[in-house]
Amino acid sequence: xxxxxxxxxxxxxxxxxxxxxxxxxxxxxxxxxxxxxxxxxxxxxxxxxxxxxxxxxxxxxxxxxxxxxxxxxxxxxxxxxxxxxxxxxxxxxxxxxxxxxxxxxxxxxxxxxxxxxxxxxxxxxxxxxxxxxxxxxxxxxxxxxxxxxxxxxxxxxxxxxxxxxxxxxxxxxxxxxxxxxxxxxxxxxxxxxxxxxxxxxxxxxxxxxxxxxxxxxxxxxxxxxxxxxxxxxxxxxxxxxxxxxxxxxxxxxxxxxxxxxxxxxxxxxxxxxxxxxxxxxxxxxxxxxxxxxxxxxxxxxxxxxxxxxxxxxxxxxxxxxxxxxxxx
Amino acid sequence: xxxxxxxxxxxxxxxxxxxxxxxxxxxxxxxxxxxxxxxxxxxxxxxxxxxxxxxxxxxxxxxxxxxxxxxxxxxxxxxxxxxxxxxxxxxxxxxxxxxxxxxxxxxxxxxxxxxxxxxxxxxxxxxxxxxxxxxxxxxxxxxxxxxxxxxxxxxxxxxxxxxxxxxxxxxxxxxxxxxxxxxxxxxxxxxxxxxxxxxxxxxxxxxxxxxxxxxxxxxxxxxxxxxxxxxxxxxxxxxxxxxxxxxxxxxxxxxxxxxxxxxxxxxxxxxxxxxxxxxxxxxxxxxxxxxxxxxxxxxxxxxxxxxxxxxxxxxxxxxxxxxxxxxx
Numbered sequence: 166x167x168x169x170x171x172x173x174x175x176x177x178x179x180x181x182x183x184x185x186x187x188x189x190x191x192x193x194x195x196x197x198x199x200x201x202x203x204x205x206x207x208x209x210x211x212x213x214x215x216x217x218x219x220x221x222x223x224x225x226x227x228x229x230x231x232x233x234x235x236x237x238x239x240x241x242x243x244x245x246x247x248x249x250x251x252x253x254x255x256x257x258x259x260x261x262x263x264x265x266x267x268x269x270x271x272x273x274x275x276x277x278x279x280x281x282x283x284x285x286x287x288x289x290x291x292x293x294x295x296x297x298x299x300x301x302x303x304x305x306x307x308x309x310x311x312x313x314x315x316x317x318x319x320x321x322x323x324x325x326x327x328x329x330x331x332x333x334x335x336x337x338x339x340x341x342x343x344x345x346x347x348x349x350x351x352x353x354x355x356x357x358x359x360x361x362x363x364x365x366x367x368x369x370x371x372x373x374x375x376x377x378x379x380x381x382x383x384x385x386x387x388x389x390x391x392x393x394x395x396x397x398x399x400x401x402x403x404x405x406x407x408x409x410x411x412x413x414x415x416x417x418x419x420x421x422x423x424x425x426x427x428x429x430x431x432x433x434x435x436x437x438x439x440x441x442x443x444x445x446x447x448x449x450x451x452x453x454x455x456x457x458x459x460x461x462x463x464x465x466x467x468x469x470x471x472x473x474x475x476x477x478x479x480x481x482x483x484x485x486x487x488x489x490x491x492x493x
Numbered sequence: 494x495x496x497x498x499x500x501x502x503x504x505x506x507x508x509x510x511x512x513x514x515x516x517x518x519x520x521x522x523x524x525x526x527x528x529x530x531x532x533x534x535x536x537x538x539x540x541x542x543x544x545x546x547x548x549x550x551x552x553x554x555x556x557x558x559x560x561x562x563x564x565x566x567x568x569x570x571x572x573x574x575x576x577x578x579x580x581x582x583x584x585x586x587x588x589x590x591x592x593x594x595x596x597x598x599x600x601x602x603x604x605x606x607x608x609x610x611x612x613x614x615x616x617x618x619x620x621x622x623x624x625x626x627x628x629x630x631x632x633x634x635x636x637x638x639x640x641x642x643x644x645x646x647x648x649x650x651x652x653x654x655x656x657x658x659x660x661x662x663x664x665x666x667x668x669x670x671x672x673x674x675x676x677x678x679x680x681x682x683x684x685x686x687x688x689x690x691x692x693x694x695x696x697x698x699x700x701x702x703x704x705x706x707x708x709x710x711x712x713x714x715x716x717x718x719x720x721x722x723x724x725x726x727x728x729x730x731x732x733x734x735x736x737x738x739x740x741x742x743x744x745x746x747x748x749x750x751x752x753x754x755x756x757x758x759x760x761x762x763x764x765x766x767x768x769x770x771x772x773x774x775x776x777x778x779x780x781x782x783x784x785x786x787x788x789x790x791x792x793x794x795x796x797x798x799x800x801x802x803x804x805x806x807x808x809x810x811x812x813x814x815x816x817x818x819x820x821x
Contacts (some may be wrong), residue, residue, distance in 0.1 A: 240786070248711045312753075314642050321754025322626045323790040332748040333782055335664060343784055420660040420748070425640075426649025454661055456671055458568070460578075462651040462738075 168231035169223065170487065171270070172479030173212050176238045177201050177253040180208060181476040182215040184223055187231075187489065189290040189480055191473065192433065193219050193252040198199075205256035213269060233266055233274045234482025236282025236475055243324040246276035275486035277320075280327055283470070284311025285318050287431050289490065291469035298427045301468070302329050302418075306432035307342070308350040312425070317491040330354070334416045352413040355436050358389035362406045377402035393439045403461030411446045417448065418465065419454025426459045433468025440467065496559035497551065498815065499598070500807030501540050502607065504566045505529050505581040508536060509804040512551055516558075517618040517808055519801065521547050530634040533576075533584035541597060556729040561594055562604045562810025564610025564803055571652040574604035588628050603814035605648075608655060610806030611798070612639025613646050615759050617818065619797035626755045629796070630657050630746075633762035635670070636678040640753070645819040658682070662744045680741040684720065686717035690734045703728035721767045739774045746775065746793065747782025761796025768795065794809045 167186065174181040180197045195215035199208045219315050220230065239257065240249040246263020264276045277285075284301035287293040293301070297316045303309045308330030312319040320326050330350035331343050338347025339357070366373025366387055373387075376395045380386035395403025418430055437443055448465050470477045484490050495514065502509040508525045523543035527536045548558065567585065568577040574591020594602045605613075612629035615621040621629070621641065630638045636658030640647040648654055658678035659671050666675025667685070679685050694715055696703025701715075704723045708714035723731025746758055762812055776793050798805045812818050 281816075314647055317711055319642055321787070321790075322756040323786065324752060325754065325784070325786045325790070326754035328751040328754075328784065328787070331751045333744050336662070336744050336782075345782060345784075372793075375782075406603070416661050416664050423656040423659045424654065425647075426651060426654035427654075428650040454664075454673060456656065456659055456673075458651065458653045459649070459656070462649075462653070 167228040168487075169228045170480050170483035171216055171219070171233040172476045172483055173216065173233065173235045174282070174475035174479050174480075175208060175212060175235060176279070176475070177251070180212045180215065181473070182212055182219060183473070183476045183480060184219045185480040185483075187484070189477060189484075191476070191480070192224055193222070194473075194476070195219055201254045205251070205254060205260055208254065209260075209262075209265070213317070216270070230270065230272050231272055232272050232483040232487035234282070234479040234484070235266065235274065235276040236263060236279040236479040236482065237262065237276055238279050240325065241276050241278050243277060245324040246274065248276075273486040273488075275482040277318075277324075277482055278309070279475055279478065280309030281311045281318055281320065282482050283309075283433060283468075283474045284313060284327065284478070285481040285485065285490075286470050286474055286478030287433065287468050288313050288316075288318070289484060290477050291474075292431045292466045293429060296428045298425065299429045299431060300329070300421050300425060300427050301327075301433065303355060303432045303434040303468075303474075304432060304436040306354060306356050308354050318485070329417065329421070332417060332420070332474075334413045334432065343362055349413065349417045353410050353417075353436070355389040358392055358406060358410050358436065359387060361409065362389070362392040362403075363387045365402060365406060369402070372402040372405065376402050376406075389436060390408055390439075393442060397442055408446070411443065413449050414447055415450035416454050419451050422451065422455045422463050423438055427463055429464045429466050431466050431468050433470070433474055437467055495556040497556045498559055498731045498808050498811035499544055499547070499561040500809075500811055501544065501561065501563045502807050503536060503540060503563060504607070504612070504803070505579070508540050508543065509801070509803070511804040512547045512549060512721060512807060513808040513811075515811075517805060517813065519695045519804070519808070520552055521550070522801075522804065525546055526532055529582045533579070533582060533588055534809065536582065537588075537590075537593070538543045544598070546647075558600050560600050560811045560815035561598055562610070562807045562812070562814055563590060563602065563604040564607040564807040564810065565590065565592065565604055565646045566607050568653065569604050571605060571648055574602065576604075598612035601814040601816075603810040605646075605652075605810055607803055607806070608637030609639045609646055609648065609760060610810050611637075611796075612641060612655070613813065613818075614798050614802055614804070614806030615796050616641050616644075616646070617759065617812065618805050620759045620794045621757060621803075626753070627757045627759060628657070628749050628753060628755050629728040629759045630763040631796075631802075632682060632764040634682060634684050636682050643819075644764075646813070648675065657745065657749070660745060660748070662741045677726075677741065677745045681738050681745075681764070683717040686720055686734060686738050686764065687715060689737065690717070691715045691721040693730060693734060700730040700733065702730070704730050704734075717764060721770060725770055735770065736774070739771065739778050742775055743778035744782050747779045750787040750791050751778065755791055755814050757792045757794050759794050759796050761798070761802055765795055781791075
């Protein structure tokens, strides 16, 4: 009998639920938008309804459900699968998500944070396929990450490992949402790149003129994307913002290579989608922050799971819950 | 029948060979000093002679030799156990140390670099006993390190993992022996602390006066130890050197906690022997570079294996070779 896996990606406003086979093929997807003010209970009801819809209409009705995986947009305690907290949605703190879903669906469930889910997704279905030792970095509005050692997700002593975004890339640098200074997230997240671009345009109107023009003359509308677009045109202001981004990121990636000697560092999320204009100079600049041997051993790769990275990661967690993958 | 393990610690001038039981009890030790100009062949002959001496005079003559472990003072390729290179001693490059010793002694042999050996030694016999996830940092004339994940030594994609000493703690900082800038080793090794103390004494004779006096008036004789001694007396110059050391180290340790969420970071080697004057402020300053959750999960501990850390580590590698420990 064929077995199916259910992946649930829970963000603050967007939830995606997918039914997949053991090869990670997404057979059907349900997407929901839930008003965060409806709280944890509203979101939970919404994803359960989406899961029921998928199970009721699954293509092979006789296929059994093997397991369920959840990628959650905030810290989760393992192996209990209890949510630690959510900054944006009220009511999540202490919710025993794993137990609730196991009781509801009668299958094994693994709940983990979305960065670990995406990491496992890249390992099983994406750019990390077949690798034993790799680091995944998600660079979007924030920076998250995950670690794979010996072919399994490494979660650390208390399941908070992989916080690449809060390693310090510039001591004394700009303040981060975590309260510390100079974190990679405060320098290289999409939010931070946009902020640095606006600061440049304000401090040096000549250097910022092209980015300002691309933003329709509205300083507040200068974003990370605009900085990369200006840089691609050869604009010195855009180039400065991108060069600084690459330099900070090179410090962080170089440190990862020296420390962990992985086979690959995989970059996913919105910012790396720009492709070669980020990856080409990054590969070059990492050399200056890393020893020859681990540099040669590692590839710096774009993630492959793209738009569905979240839910593919959740499906990978379902495979882990079913004992189809070595557990971390 | 009782089984014995042989540990061999190979440094540039000093070699230590020990016979141990399965609990790591050192039953007998032979120490050798070998002129580095005698090269790899001279050192190899010396340690084999020391090992033969131990085996010939072992307390329980009928005890079998189970395995042999070697901690080597330079990079080693695994699982082959071939020496990659030695900066100080000619002739080591490409020596198949594992194969040579397996043929000579007829038992399984594991060869690894001395930092990994010391890490495994702390895990099995020292401050890391019973831990699953930990980082070991050796702070002596240089800075080395090793990683333990899931109760086993993590060696990375090509056995160069654990180079904490070459992670960047201060981008653009002082030049390191590895050719890059701002590595932890270039800031916090005993050598680097002494250099910063001398630079301070030269740049600011008033601030450096006490350290200069402790060095008998010879600027070149100011060392890391003198800086710590002056700081202990309350001297502002010594305090400045120690405070800066703690700050750099706190960045590196904070990054390790955020990234790896270990149960412990264990500090060994000559510099941490100073004890509380380093550990007390370090534990406090790490807070500023690390999130609350991994901070609370981790202890920052002094190593326990002390003077015999090298050879105890080699004995731990012998236990690994014999299949008594999970392999990395």
